Amino acid sequence: MSQVLDTPPSPAEPSPQGSGAATARAAAPTPAELAARYGLTVSGSRPSLPAYVVQLWQRRHFITAFATAKLTAQYSQAKLGQVWQIMTPLLNAAVYYLIFGILLGTKRNVPDFVPFLVTGVFVWTFTQQSVQTGTRAISGSLGLVRALHFPRASLPISYCIQQLQQLLFSMCALVVILLCFGVPPAPSWLLAIPALTLQFVFNAGLSLIMARLGSKTPDLSQLMPFLLRTWMYTSGVMWSIDRMLSGRDIPQIVKLLLQANPAAVYIDLMRFSLIDSFHAGQLPPHVWALAAGWALLAGVGGFIYFWQAEETYGRG
Structure with missing residues (x-):
């Protein structure tokens, strides 16, 4: 009695069951295809520059509210409260007047030296x-950076808005000083608006720029007071x-650098x-073009430089 043995299937011939699994795997979309289908992006990835500008504009209310809250909280523990917003730059101006105006004699041949000095101190403090x-x-x-997803440029911009608000408080005191020292209001005062806009x-x-550098080198904040003090002395804050x-x-090159x-x-x-x-005549040539x-x-x-490292902030 002969025994008939079935010939096993050839390896080159896939079984029906295996063929179905392979077909299913081939039909399944990849993660990249799923992300493209549903509009998903990598969390924290850098958007395009136009999209980044749009995101900032959409969060404009957050930026201004954050700046106002920071300004309000700045002197919340002081008994005089928000009065220090005006007193701080005025006290700085008084110290500079004593040291530079009287002791070093920089007020000689400078008409309206007190308004001259106070204006310089207030504008320099803003920068x-x-x-x-x-x-x-x-x-x-x-x-905040690690907990929430938002355009990181919101933070340095909101801090600048906070300092602009601080300057506007100080400008109220400056107007009083100008009037007390006999400087009459004039149409030229309106030029302060475009000047402050350009400075902002x-x-x-x-x-x-400094926010990106400071995010990678925290020690930079310790060095900045020395660099800023040097910049102040070359900016004509206390002297003409x-x-x-x-x-x-x-x-001549030194003169041009100081004027520019x-x-x-x-x-x-x-x-x-x-x-x-x-x-x-006391202004450098082409001053508005320079500004x-x-x-x-x-x-x-600075905006482009900061945006290029958007996805790295808060990591590592």
Whole structure:
């Protein structure tokens, strides 16, 4: 009696069951296809530059509310409260007047020296504080950055808005000082609006640059006071650059650098706008073009520089 054995299937011939599984696997979409189908993106990935601008605009109310809350909380523990928003820059101006105006004699041959000095201190403080707070904008808010998804540029920009609000409080005191020292209101005061607008764009761009640098190098915030102090002394806050340079044997390149210094440009524009004794001859050549150029360079360049590292903030 013969025994018939079935021939096993050839390896090249797939079983019906295996063929169905392979077909199912081939038909299943990949994770990338699923993400594309449902519009999913990698969490924390950098959006395109136009999309990033749109996201910032959509969160404009958050940015302004955050800035106002920071300004309100700044002196909430002090007994004088928000009065310190005006007292702090005034006390700084008083110290500079004593040291530079009286002891070093920089007030000689400078008409309306007190309004001249106070204007310089207030405008410089706007830039100084914008840079300092911007340097710590990311590194000092890591809990917020890691907990919520939002465009990180909101933080340094909101800190600049906070400093602008602080400056507007100080400007109220400046107007009183101008009137007390016999500086009459004039149509030129309206020039302060475009001057402050250009300075705000410059400060915001510089703050964005420092925010990116400070997020990777926290020690930078310890170095900034020394760098800012050096910048202040070369910006004509306490003295007139025009009068100090006249009649001195200083290389022309040094004169040009001092006159084109962005902080000095915005300070001079504000003095020209508010103080009638500060005339156009004391301004550097093409001052409005300089102010607009610095604002465009720092504002646009700083924004793009910050955006390029958007997906790295708060990591590591």
